Amino acid sequence: MANALTLDNITCTFQSKNDPLKTYTAVKDTTLVVAEGEFVCVVGPTGCGKSTLLNVAAGLCLPSKGSVESFGNALNGINSRAGYLFQNDALMPWRTALENVAAGLEFRGIEKNETHTQARAWLTRVGLNGFFDRYPHQLSGGQKKRVSLAQTLIMDPQIILMDEPFSALDVQTRQLMGKELLELWQNNRKSVVFVTHDLEEAIALSDRVVVLSAGPETHPIGEYRIDLPRPRDVLEIRMTPQFLELHSLIWRAMKNEVLKGYEQQQTQ
Amino acid sequence: MNNNKPNNSAEKKRSFFARLPLIFWQMLLLVSLFLLWHVLTSPTLLPSFYFKDPFKAAFFFGEPLKVLERLWRWFIDGEIYPHLWVTLVETALAFFIGTVLGVGFGLWLALSAFLSDILEPYIKGFNAMPRVILAPIFSVWFGLGIASKVALGVTLVFFIVFFNVYQGVKEVSPVILANAKMLGASQRQLLRHVYLPSAMSWVFASLHNAVGLAFVGAVVGEYLGSAAGVGYLIHQAEGVFDINTVFAGILLLTAFALILDWAVTWAEKKLMVWQPQSNESKHA
Numbered sequence: 001m002a003n004a005l006t007l008d009n010i011t012c013t014f015q016s017k018n019d020p021l022k023t024y025t026a027v028k029d030t031t032l033v034v035a036e037g038e039f040v041c042v043v044g045p046t047g048c049g050k051s052t053l054l055n056v057a058a059g060l061c062l063p064s065k066g067s068v069e070s071f072g073n074a075l076n077g078i079n080s081r082a083g084y085l086f087q088n089d090a091l092m093p094w095r096t097a098l099e100n101v102a103a104g105l106e107f108r109g110i111e112k113n114e115t116h117t118q119a120r121a122w123l124t125r126v127g128l129n130g131f132f133d134r135y136p137h138q139l140s141g142g143q144k145k146r147v148s149l150a151q152t153l154i155m156d157p158q159i160i161l162m163d164e165p166f167s168a169l170d171v172q173t174r175q176l177m178g179k180e181l182l183e184l185w186q187n188n189r190k191s192v193v194f195v196t197h198d199l200e201e202a203i204a205l206s207d208r209v210v211v212l213s214a215g216p217e218t219h220p221i222g223e224y225r226i227d228l229p230r231p232r233d234v235l236e237i238r239m240t241p242q243f244l245e246l247h248s249l250i251w252r253a254m255k256n257e258v259l260k261g262y263e264q265q266q267t268q
Numbered sequence: 269m270n271n272n273k274p275n276n277s278a279e280k281k282r283s284f285f286a287r288l289p290l291i292f293w294q295m296l297l298l299v300s301l302f303l304l305w306h307v308l309t310s311p312t313l314l315p316s317f318y319f320k321d322p323f324k325a326a327f328f329f330g331e332p333l334k335v336l337e338r339l340w341r342w343f344i345d346g347e348i349y350p351h352l353w354v355t356l357v358e359t360a361l362a363f364f365i366g367t368v369l370g371v372g373f374g375l376w377l378a379l380s381a382f383l384s385d386i387l388e389p390y391i392k393g394f395n396a397m398p399r400v401i402l403a404p405i406f407s408v409w410f411g412l413g414i415a416s417k418v419a420l421g422v423t424l425v426f427f428i429v430f431f432n433v434y435q436g437v438k439e440v441s442p443v444i445l446a447n448a449k450m451l452g453a454s455q456r457q458l459l460r461h462v463y464l465p466s467a468m469s470w471v472f473a474s475l476h477n478a479v480g481l482a483f484v485g486a487v488v489g490e491y492l493g494s495a496a497g498v499g500y501l502i503h504q505a506e507g508v509f510d511i512n513t514v515f516a517g518i519l520l521l522t523a524f525a526l527i528l529d530w531a532v533t534w535a536e537k538k539l540m541v542w543q544p545q546s547n548e549s550k551h552a
């Protein structure tokens with residue numbers, strides 16, 4: 001069985017706009033494999049290159065070196081099997097919540113009746129029944145994230161890339177969204193790459209946690225299998241001894257990198 | 269489902285009454301300005317303090333009562349309608365053609381880096397050129413009828429709209445664009461569903477200027493050579509030193525410029541419902 005995603009020895013070097021001789025290598029020699037149906041969390045200090053990795057997986061950014069494969073096919077342009085939940089607001093402000101969710105199906109050429117019926121069902125599923133006709137600026141941050149989630153999931157992508165989807169939300173909302181996400185995933189197990197810098201969130205959600213080093217030249221410094229039983233209760237699982245053990249194990253490996261990353265942000 | 273939306277007509281009524289005091293002050297200012305004009309130009313009301321001859325002030329600045337009477341006669345006798353019609357048709361044509369061309373070229377150039385690199389110096393040159401100077405040339409090319417005025421208006425409108433669309437396309441949020449691509453949008457769908465709506469808010473910002481300039485193009489064109497239009501009337505009156513008619517023409521043009529601007533604002537409100545408005549939560 002082909003893997004959902006294979007990043008093979010990826011290197012991403014950015015050229016500075018003003019000075020073409022100045023380059024910054026965000027990611028170096030990184031290999032990441034995601035099996036079909038696997039939920040992988042990527043954690044790492046801020047600015048280390050997590051979004052860059054997802055952009056490469058989505059086909060939005062061409063790596064300077066290395067190759068990308070999705071379900072056995074080498075990537076050439078946009079990864080059409082992937083859905084991408086962006087870190088920043090990505091809803092079209094000129095479309096209502098309903099029209100935003102229906103957009104992907106509409107692009108496929110599906111009839112409007114059908115797209116709107118499905119979009120209504122998805123908005124209801126993410127808890128936004130009654131917000132169909134709101135424009136993005138009339139929604140709260142959490143509601144916008146839900147719309148984005150519905151917009152991505154309605155396409156039924158085979159692999160879902162999520163870039164810190166809940167990081168702008170308060171702690172309680174974030175945990176609730178995590179719970180809802182897991183319930184949706186439990187019913188329809190797709191491959192997921194979930195980027196976060198919240199280690200607790202990563203452990204609670206995933207099958208495997210990949211820890212990245214601080215930039216520049218980011219690369220994975222550790223992989224941890226999370227064998228907590230499923231289905232999980234995201235809210236309760238944080239108290240179990242097994243969870244705490246994993247947390248302290250991974251945190252020990254991460255701590256130095258986080259401090260390094262923080263110092264770099266300060267000097268930049 | 270829509271229970272969160274404020275009742276639209278009730279909101280409109282309320283906002284009209286809320287604006288009543290403001291409208292009152294605006295009217296008061298208008299009336300005072302006319303009074304001031306009247307007092308300063310009337311040969312009998314005040315001793316003249318600048319001109320030796322008490323009739324000189326009225327000769328140079330006109331008299332508001334006569335100006336208003338002139339306007340009144342124009343509309344009552346119906347003498348003005350054909351001229352106004354000509355000017356408005358020229359304005360509308362220039363506005364429409366210039367806007368369509370501006371949107372089209374703006375999208376095209378903004379999406380084709382190669383073309384825009386080649387044409388950049390030419391576009392900058394055309395824009396920097398004082399294009400009103402083209403009016404006599406257009407008269408030679410297109411004759412003294414409507415076409416030459418429309419051409420002048422188009423050259424004025426085109427660049428404003430063009431630059432705004434160009435800017436609007438360049439400022440499309442890269443995240444929204446990437447998101448649409450991930451959702452499977454083709455190049456044409458991106459144009460239709462991302463670039464165009466994103467550029468529209470810039471276009472509307474420019475349409476207020478554009479409609480004014482279309483008007484300027486029409487009137488200046490008429491002024492420089494024609495046989496009809498409000499600009500032509502003003503030119504005629506100047507020829508015989510009929511200052512009151514000149515001022516009547518100017519007032520008429522100002523009023524119509526305001527009406528055209530309101531029309532754009534109205535269209536903007538209808539078409540841009542998705543934009544956040546600063547006072548939106550007031551009645552919600």
Ligand SMILES: Nc1ncnc2c1ncn2[C@@H]1O[C@H](COP(=O)(O)OP(=O)(O)OP(=O)(O)O)[C@@H](O)[C@H]1O
Nearest residue numbers: 014015024026045046047048049050051052053215
């Ligand atoms: N287009 C670009 N041009 C130049 N440098 C870039 C570009 N994109 C990213 N970088 C740099 O690459 C590094 C990694 O960026 P990236 O957005 O992947 O970080 P991240 O891990 O997602 O950070 P955060 O957790 O804050 O979102 C950063 O130092 C950033 O400045």
Ligand SMILES: [Mg+2]
Nearest residue numbers: 050051087163
């Ligand atoms: Mg990021």
